[in-house]
Amino acid sequence: MIYTIVYGFSIGAILYFISIGLSLTFGTMRVINFAHTLTYTIGVYALVSLVAFLKGYFVPAAILAVMVVIPISYVIERFIIRRLYGESLDYTFIATFAITLIGVDAIKWIWGVNPYPMSDPIGKYLMFGGLSFPIYRILIVVIAILLFIALNLFFKRTIVGKIVVAALEDKDGVRCLGINVDKYFSIVFVLGSALAGMGGVLYAPIGSIYPYMGLSILLLSFAVVIVGGMGNLNGTFLSAFALGMVMSITARYWSQGAETMVFIVMAIVLIFRPIDI
Amino acid sequence: MKKESSLDEGKAFCEKPVDFIKELRSTPIKEHGVIDLLGIAAFFLVITPLLSTHRITDFMIFCIFAMSFDLLYGYMGRLSFGHLLFLGTGAYCSGLFIKYISGNPLLAILVGIAVAGLLGMLLGLIVVRTTGACFALINLAFNHIGFFLVLSPLRKITRGEDGFGVSVSKLGFLNFNSGAIMFGFVLLCLLLVFYFLKRLTSSPYGIMIRSIKEDETRVRFLGYNTYLYKWLTFVLAGAIAGLAGGLTALNYHYVNPNVMDVNSNVGVVFACLIGGAGNLYGALIGGVTYMIISNFLPLYIHRWEMFLGLSLLIITFRFRKGVWGYIQSSIEYFIRRKSFFRSV
Numbered sequence: 001m002i003y004t005i006v007y008g009f010s011i012g013a014i015l016y017f018i019s020i021g022l023s024l025t026f027g028t029m030r031v032i033n034f035a036h037t038l039t040y041t042i043g044v045y046a047l048v049s050l051v052a053f054l055k056g057y058f059v060p061a062a063i064l065a066v067m068v069v070i071p072i073s074y075v076i077e078r079f080i081i082r083r084l085y086g087e088s089l090d091y092t093f094i095a096t097f098a099i100t101l102i103g104v105d106a107i108k109w110i111w112g113v114n115p116y117p118m119s120d121p122i123g124k125y126l127m128f129g130g131l132s133f134p135i136y137r138i139l140i141v142v143i144a145i146l147l148f149i150a151l152n153l154f155f156k157r158t159i160v161g162k163i164v165v166a167a168l169e170d171k172d173g174v175r176c177l178g179i180n181v182d183k184y185f186s187i188v189f190v191l192g193s194a195l196a197g198m199g200g201v202l203y204a205p206i207g208s209i210y211p212y213m214g215l216s217i218l219l220l221s222f223a224v225v226i227v228g229g230m231g232n233l234n235g236t237f238l239s240a241f242a243l244g245m246v247m248s249i250t251a252r253y254w255s256q257g258a259e260t261m262v263f264i265v266m267a268i269v270l271i272f273r274p275i276d277i
Numbered sequence: 278m279k280k281e282s283s284l285d286e287g288k289a290f291c292e293k294p295v296d297f298i299k300e301l302r303s304t305p306i307k308e309h310g311v312i313d314l315l316g317i318a319a320f321f322l323v324i325t326p327l328l329s330t331h332r333i334t335d336f337m338i339f340c341i342f343a344m345s346f347d348l349l350y351g352y353m354g355r356l357s358f359g360h361l362l363f364l365g366t367g368a369y370c371s372g373l374f375i376k377y378i379s380g381n382p383l384l385a386i387l388v389g390i391a392v393a394g395l396l397g398m399l400l401g402l403i404v405v406r407t408t409g410a411c412f413a414l415i416n417l418a419f420n421h422i423g424f425f426l427v428l429s430p431l432r433k434i435t436r437g438e439d440g441f442g443v444s445v446s447k448l449g450f451l452n453f454n455s456g457a458i459m460f461g462f463v464l465l466c467l468l469l470v471f472y473f474l475k476r477l478t479s480s481p482y483g484i485m486i487r488s489i490k491e492d493e494t495r496v497r498f499l500g501y502n503t504y505l506y507k508w509l510t511f512v513l514a515g516a517i518a519g520l521a522g523g524l525t526a527l528n529y530h531y532v533n534p535n536v537m538d539v540n541s542n543v544g545v546v547f548a549c550l551i552g553g554a555g556n557l558y559g560a561l562i563g564g565v566t567y568m569i570i571s572n573f574l575p576l577y578i579h580r581w582e583m584f585l586g587l588s589l590l591i592i593t594f595r596f597r598k599g600v601w602g603y604i605q606s607s608i609e610y611f612i613r614r615k616s617f618f619r620s621v
Contacts, residue, residue: 032410080590083594089356089409089410089413090350090354090356090409091593091597093356093358093410093413094546094550094589094592094593095589095590095593095594097543097589098585098586098587098589098590098593099586099590100586101543101582101583101585101586101589102583102586102587102590104582105580105582105583105586106583108582109580109583212540215540219417219418219421219539222414223418226411226414256425256428256429257425257429257430259421259425260421260422260425263418263421263422264422266415266418267403267415267418267419267422270403270407270411270415271403
């Protein structure tokens with residue numbers, strides 16, 4: 001049972017990395033970004049190449065992989081997403097889905113369709129009271145909690161963060177103060193994409209790597225964002241860990257049903273609290 | 278059966294009930310849409326020799342599905358990313374009915390339509406309350422649940438990933454195993470669905486759902502129960518998709534979970550957009566175009582997903598009206614120019 005909890009926390013941490021960007025982009029720009037987990041997939045594949053290139057040094061490869069994601073996400077924001085502000089949701093949906101199709105196909109082109117194996121970079125276990133936990137998973141949870149604290153400080157203390165929080169509440173109000181909101185939106189978008197890339201980089205050693213990995217986790221992170229509330233930072237944190245726990249506990253008793261359980265939870269939440277967007 | 282329900286709805290939802298039968302008798306034959314139906318039938322008959330009969334049957338089934346999606350997306354403005362759930366339900370229910378109960382194909386299709394409609398009624402109660410992104414996502418979630426159900430927990434009945442074969446028994450002269458009969462039957466279904474939807478969307482009910490697309494709050498202010506209309510449209514779209522599903526099962530003699538694969542939903546969205554959403558001809562043109570692209574493009578271009586993505590981007594940014602929209606506006610343009618020259 002303790003294993004289940006540790007696994008649930010580590011899945012929750014990965015979900016948190018990915019969905020925080022999604023929640024922010026939705027909350028500020030009102031754009032449902034289907035292409036969000038494309039950056040996650042790109043991060044993973046960049047990591048695969050970089051680890052091979054750097055002959056197995058994981059940490060520098062991981063940092064470089066996150067760096068690779070940043071310019072790509074900026075290009076997506078600048079040329080596609082920025083044209084979609086204020087459009088009807090259908091078109092943003094379709095356009096971002098089209099980006100995903102192009103990106104996934106490009107990945108298939110460059111790296112091929114076969115899944116890549118990747119091993120745990122630490123590979124050690126923490127012995128605690130006769131039980132052994134993989135250190136890597138615990139490390140992920142610790143990084144997620146640190147990130148949560150850092151993001152909270154960022155949004156409460158820095159001026160950029162404050163502007164973003166204000167724009168979450170009232171975009172037009174912020175614009176009336178003479179602040180160029182679009183510039184901050186693009187910062188938020190790149191930040192969110194980089195975090196998704198980081199989630200991918202951290203998840204790669206414990207999951208499987210294939211071109212469509214982004215699509216399967218995208219649905220989960222949408223569920224996280226809907227359960228936690230669109231644009232609600234603390235809600236996203238809580239719901240990511242709660243849904244990670246739901247997945248892990250379901251998987252213990254009924255391994256195929258884990259993802260479906262998340263969608264059932266999401267449907268129940270939507271029934272009782274429909275979101276008007 | 279279909280025509281009646283259209284009439285009933287027209288009567289029930291119109292403020293001043295129009296006597297549809299009288300209207301139908303008094304209007305000249307041109308406006309009945311008979312010429313349209315003949316045109317569509319002629320179109321499919323003409324392109325059949327170019328491709329194979331089986332392929333065209335497949336195209337027409339997809340067109341039926343695209344029209345049901347168009348009712349939901351084009352006319353009512355609700356983008357669903359999980360409409361394949363209903364097609365899959367129809368296909369599975371028809372297939373299972375043939376496999377376990379009786380080999381009668383017509384009954385099987387009716388069962389498919391009924392179960393998909395029932396599912397639409399149930400899910401509609403929840404789904405219809407949401408709009409925009411939530412509507413798309415919650416449909417996606419239900420599609421995922423459905424896909425998972427046939428794949429894993431119902432494995433004993435549905436045979437999971439492998440799927441199962443469907444062998445139809447003969448029904449008098451209707452031998453659904455022959456390609457020609459299947460072609461004729463599907464064409465008949467397509468024309469029926471087209472006629473039904475054409476009547477429906479030009480009735481007061483159709484005006485209602487189009488006004489819901491434009492501004493739902495305002496319609497509600499006028500005192501209409503928009504919830505009911507949205508629910509009905511959802512159920513109808515589901516039932517027609519169920520019909521397409523039943524036909525799919527009969528056409529392929531085979532059902533497997535790919536019929537409701539979550540990621541294939543983009544196909545029908547693409548079809549509706551390229552043809553021009555909010556118009557039945559658009560759905561037909563888009564359906565045929567999409568099927569030609571997805572059937573033949575992979576043979577010539579290896580990276581056809583990239584092509585699909587790029588063309589979707591172009592459609593969203595430059596080409597929103599779709600093929601039919603452009604045809605319409607150019608016809609209007611010519612008419613205007615003609616009258617202009619005459620007046621000069």
